[in-house]
Amino acid sequence: MPVDANASIEVTTLSWVPEPAKGLVKDLRVRWALEEAGLGYRVRQVGADRPGYSNDQPFNQVPCFTDGKVQIFESGAIVQYIGEQSEALLPRDPQRRMRAIQWTYAALSSVEPSVQHRVLLERVWAEHEWAQQSKPMMDQMAKMRLQQVSDRLGDNEWLDGEGFTIGDLMMITVLRIGDRAKLLDQTPNLVAYMERGQSRPAFRQALADHFQAFEPKGEAA
Secondary structure (H helix, E strand, O other): OOOOOOOOOEEEEEOOOOHHHOOOOOHHHHHHHHHHHOOOOEEEEEOOOOOOHHHOOOOOOOOEEEOOOOEEEOHHHHHHHHHOOOOOOOOOOHHHHHHHHHHHHHHHHHHHHHHHHHHHHHHOOOOOHHHHHHHHHHHHHHHHHHHHHHHHHOOOOOOOOOOOOHHHHHHHHHHHHHHHOOOOOOOHHHHHHHHHHHOOHHHHHHHHHHHHOOOOOOOOO
């Protein structure tokens, strides 16, 4: 589903990010969910100077989402809302539905903080002595969480065991952060799981559109 300037759904994205952040900005999660659900959307780019944007997003981050009925921020909340509209993302069976939601929260609350912090130590705070001293501890924490996910996934194709859900979408986007920091070396099943997610047509389209947003106007393919 291509980006549609006339769509009722609007997603905010950044107009510029440092090269290492491309492909990891959280609007990708929302774009992917919309692609899986077959919902068209338009994009509103915001820059470093975002007058009035904090009225929509109190932390001055992306993404924000509106469809004319609701306006919300935080990628997890947005993806869950999109899932409510598509059984392709959020099963209607009560137990499977709650398993999908629980994995969404697990990705954001139990796994992402340690993985993200480890990446920041390597990419953003690397010049500080305290960052170098913190790496072994954060390596241990991040790898422990990733091993726990690996153990639960086992040989299953998806976390639910029965099909792809918003829980997988969110977990795979977190694993992509860990992969940048080379934290998945000891969990080959997570690497294969991540690659399965990234091979989905909806992900490939979302990623292409995500990158295109950073291209100079007039030069996009």
